Amino acid sequence: xxxxxxxxxxxxxxxxxxVSTTVFAQSxxxxxxxxxxHYVVIGPNPGIQTLNYPTGYNLLVTGGIxxxxxxxxxxxxxxxxxxxxxxxxxxxxxxxxxxxxxQHGHLPGIPSAQEVDQQGIDVAQMQAQMMSKIEELTLxxxxxxxxxxxxxxxxxxxSRQHR
Numbered sequence: 001x002x003x004x005x006x007x008x009x010x011x012x013x014x015x016x017x018x019v020s021t022t023v024f025a026q027s028x029x030x031x032x033x034x035x036x037x038h039y040v041v042i043g044p045n046p047g048i049q050t051l052n053y054p055t056g057y058n059l060l061v062t063g064g065i066x067x068x069x070x071x072x073x074x075x076x077x078x079x080x081x082x083x084x085x086x087x088x089x090x091x092x093x094x095x096x097x098x099x100x101x102x103q104h105g106h107l108p109g110i111p112s113a114q115e116v117d118q119q120g121i122d123v124a125q126m127q128a129q130m131m132s133k134i135e136e137l138t139l140x141x142x143x144x145x146x147x148x149x150x151x152x153x154x155x156x157x158x159s160r161q162h163r
Contacts (some may be wrong), residue, residue: 072124081132084139091139107133 074080083089092108100108110129111121 072127074124080128081135084132084135091136094140109133 084091097108104112106112109132111119
């Protein structure tokens, strides 16, 4: 057990690492021993509310994070979805997308709920995948709009012929 004695409204900061999962603070008078349920570990494996660190991560927070802003920096290896607008990109026909969804229960190129439950998601990668789907939907909408305009012109032409 790790114990410190300090005034009731003191701040506890442990630099290095924490030996015990329970931190206690002793307020004045010394008969008041209280457990500190919230702690931050700063050191080789920093964490908030946790001492279990998966390899490959520099910070682990249990219980969630609330923030007003979040910026995810990407490296050169992260491919943003603008490739969808390249003339050489092969847009999957909607019939094939529908067939894939019927077979697998999720969009092609997007992880299944089971995969997300098991592995979590990489936020930058998921944003790129979602942007790819948004851009594909935009291309489908543009093609459908073009087809609708063509069909309207054809209907007008045919209706004029049959007057």
